[in-house]
Amino acid sequence: MAAQRRSLLQSEQQPSWTDDLPLCHLSGVGSASNRSYSADGKGTESHPPEDNWLKFRSENNCFLYGVFNGYDGNRVTNFVAQRLSAELLLGQLSAEHTEADVRRVLLQAFDVVERSFLESIDDALAEKASLQSQLPEGVPQHQLPPQYQKILERLKTLEREVSGGAMAVVAVLLSNRLYVANVGTNRALLCKSTVDGLQVTQLNMDHTTENEDELFRLSQLGLDAGKLKQVGVICGQESTRRIGDYKVKYGYTDIDLLSAAKSKPIIAEPEIHGAQPLDGVTGFLVLMSEGLYKALEAAHGPGQANQEIAAMIDTEFAKQTSLDAVAQAVVDRVKRIHSDTFASGGERAKFCPRHEDMTLLVRNFGYPLGELSQPTPAPAPAAGGRVYPVSVPYSSAQSTSKTSVTLSLVMPSQGQLVNGAHSASTLDEATPTLTKGGVSPEQRSAFPGAWAASLRTNAASFEGGLMPPISRTPFLPLRQPCLQAVWTSCPIQPLPALFFRSHWREWASAPACFHTLLKLASTKPSCCLD
Known part of the structure; x- marks a missing residue:
C-alpha cells in the first residue's frame, strides 16, 4: 500500500487516477466560472477556472468530500485534489479508527500535500534562480537587450509553473461521524431538519485577520495584529492559511507586513472540527468555495450568506430530482443575483463588478428531493x-x-x-x-x-x-x-x-x-x- 501511494505521489503524469475511485452518488456539485462585468453588463471570464472538488467513497465505506479554491492558476488546486485523495483513500482510514486517529491522519495528509507540492517545484525554482543570475543587475527588464528575451520568456513560463496557492475545506464521513478540516476561507455548513425549521451551523472558521484566534497566532510570532487586521489582505489574499504560495512560504522575510515573524506566518496546517455524530440526522452537508458566499455577500451585504444559501438549497430540494441539479441551481441563482445587482446600478452595484469561481457541494442525509x-x-x-x-x-x-x-x-x-x-x-x-x-x-x-x-x-x-x-x-x-x-x-x-x-x-x-x-x-x- 505504501509503495502504491508513493507511486501516485511521484509525479502528476497520472492526473486521472482518481477516475477509478468510486464516486459518492449521495452528493452533488454545482459550479460557475469567474466573471468580470463591463459597463454594458456583459460578463467575461477574467482567468481560467481555478476551483476544484472531489466526492469519493472508498472500499471500506469512508466518504471523502472536498472543495478547493485556487488563485494565480489552477496548478495547486489540481495537485491538492489528486494528492489529498491518495493520502486519505488508500487505506489510511478505517471504521476501527478513533477520533484521535482520524485527526492525526488528516493533519498528516495536509502536511504531506504541502511538502509534496513545494518539493515538486524545487527544480523550477532552481532554474528560475539560475536564469535570474544571468541578467545584468540594476537594468529594468523592458530595457534589456534582445539577447535576453529568451531568458525572460523562460522566466515567465517558470513563474506560472511555481506560483499560486489554494484554500481547502475537506469533509470525511466515517462510521457515521463527520470530520471537517479546512485551510483558508472555504466553508462547511451542516443543515439539520428540526421541528423549528432548518438549523444551519458553520462547522469551520474562516482563516482571515477577522478571526481573533488567527490574529493571536500571528501576534505570537511577533507580528503586529492591529496592522494585520487593518490591512486585511496578505500578499493579495485574505486567508492566513493556504497550501502552496512559495513566495509567502519562502520569502516572508522580504515582505514588510510579515518580515518580523519568528517563523512562517502563513501555514497549511488545517483546523479540524469533529467528530460530529450523524445518527438520526435528516438534512444535508454543504461545502462551498469562497467565491460563492462572497458573491452573495457582495449583492446582499455581509452576515447572512450561510442562511441564504442553505435556504436556497432547501428550496431546490423541493424542485429538483437530482443532487447535481440542486447544487447547480443554487450556484446559478447566486450568479444571477450578483449579475442583476450590478446591472441595477443600485447601492450595492459598486460591490459587484466581478466575482470569483463558485463551487458548491451538497451531501444529502435523507433530505427528500422534489420528486x-x-x-x-x-x-x-x-x-x-x-x-x-x-x-x-x-x-x-x-x-x-x-x-x-x-x-x-x-x-x-x-x-x-x-x-x-x-x-x-x-x-x-x-x-x-x-x-x-x-x-x-x-x-x-x-x-x-x-x-x-x-x-x-x-x-x-x-x-x-x-x-x-x-x-x-x-x-x-x-x-x-x-x-x-x-x-x-x-x-x-x-x-x-x-x-x-x-x-x-x-x-x-x-x-x-x-x-x-x-x-x-x-x-x-x-x-x-x-
Missing part, C-alpha cells in the same frame, strides 16, 4: 384502467441514475381501495393500511404478474438497499403470507416504508425486505395479494 413529495406523472393507463405507483429500494452506489425510482402498475379500474376504517377513501387520500378485501378479482389476477415483471426488469438497478423517501401514493394491500415474510426478514420495527410512508428512512437498514418481495413476486406471485 419524492411531488411524484412524476405516471404512464397513462390502458383503457378502463388505473395506475398504481410502487416505490422500491434503490442504491445510488451502483447506479448513476436518479436517486428515487417509482414503478408504475396499470390496474383495472374497479372498486375503491380499502383504507382501514375509511372504506370510502380514494386514490388521492392517505396510504391504505394492510387489510384483507377491497381488491377485485381482476386486480388480484393482474397485479402479481405485472409487479413481478416490473421487479425482475428493474432488479439490477435496485441492489444495495438504499431507500429514498417514497412517493405519496397508496400501495396495494398485501396478502398476509407476503407481509409475514417481510416482517420476519426486517431487522427493524415497525415495518419499513413499503407499508408505512412515515417510516421511510428506516428502509436503508432493511434491504432484505426488498429482496424478499422480489423473490415472492418472481416465484409465488399469487401470495402477494389477498
